[in-house]
Amino acid sequence: MDNTSTVLREWLVAVKSLYHSVEWRPAEEPRSYPDEEGPKHWSDSRYEHVMKLRQAALKSARDMWADYILFVDADNLILNPDTLSLLIAENKTVVAPMLDSRAAYSNFWCGMTSQGYYKRTPAYIPIRKRDRRGCFAV
Template sequence: MLICQHIANRIKSDQNQDQSLEIMNKWVSSVEKSYHHIYHELTTSSPSAVDDKIPTNWTEERFKHIINLREEALDKGRELWADFVWFVDCDVFLTNNQTLKTMVNTNYPVVAPMLDTLSLYSNYWCGMGLDYYYRRTDEYKPIRERENKGCHRVIVVHSCFMVDLRQVESQRLTFKPEKINGYNGPHDDVITFAISGYWTDVPVYICNQIKFGYLLSPLDDTQTIEDDYAQLTNIMLEASVDFPTMSPHQQLTEYVTPPVKTTLGFDEIFLINLERRPERRQRMEWSLNHLGLKHKLINAVDGK
């Protein structure tokens, strides 16, 4: 059992249209004794029409809300005299149990583990245009594809990053545009935080020397929640190559609905496997089950 005696979790959730609050309450009650403290504010939102569309264009009000939540977390860390504040969004999947230790040991004021996706997208920018938005640079791809391994200074990290509050320059960091002298850019938490560091010479790093975890890519206007489910399934399968297979928390299995089994129109789908390689069979059966593929196991002929 993992005992995190010096770790405090801060969770704030609202505007949900699913069972997130019920799930979160069950999770908190099952793990709270393992942490120093869990601060959680789970707000029941007003009922709204639920469909399969995902809001891909954020309103100014939504940005203001997120900015306030992040600034509140940063202030709370300072108030508690915490050594670090680790921001982790809910679409991040950390699969390497050495991630936290690795980030702490870098001793950088702001540092992030590079997260893999099913595309070139990741949780950092190497460049920013005059309009403050993302600009592709020559440095980006070699980092993303791990041609250049290590920790690299970048201009933006997001979705999953750590702030070292022990370092005095961290006091210059903020998510609020009004706290940055001369800033006239967009009200965006990612951009504002980056500028607060860039303009005051607080270095920001992305580390890619090993695989740390995965990140869901943003959807576009034409995609639905089903596309998000498919992306999540594919990331789970991808992660199982290098890490143990994911499984739901023992208290939350009731919320996981297995897909309907199908043979995709074929008479049979065969899984041919050597009896002396049970670990391969187990991973393939796990993968096929998550894909909803009905299969028949056939023992391979062993050439030995």
């Protein structure tokens, strides 16, 4: 067990007044899935559950005519306090920061196969290492 809920609750208390609306619906109990192999395994039913939560959040944002919605997974950390301002300044319908990792992996796909799968391209590593900066189509 980690202290994610405590950290989120403290952050919400500190910044809630800066936003028109902030919704957080923590699960009362840890959830398990019938097809999971363990608590860190992302089974099909877990992906389906998360997709439904995100769709519900998107609907809620649309219903209140929100200008923006931010989705953040618990295992992603955004340390730059200017991140939201920088993303909004891009004036895109959908935009996301490239997240750092210790490996060559990132949440950014520089290329894609005709089937929609990841494809490594020569442009990927310079972008991943931030030698080439900017806002890129994904």
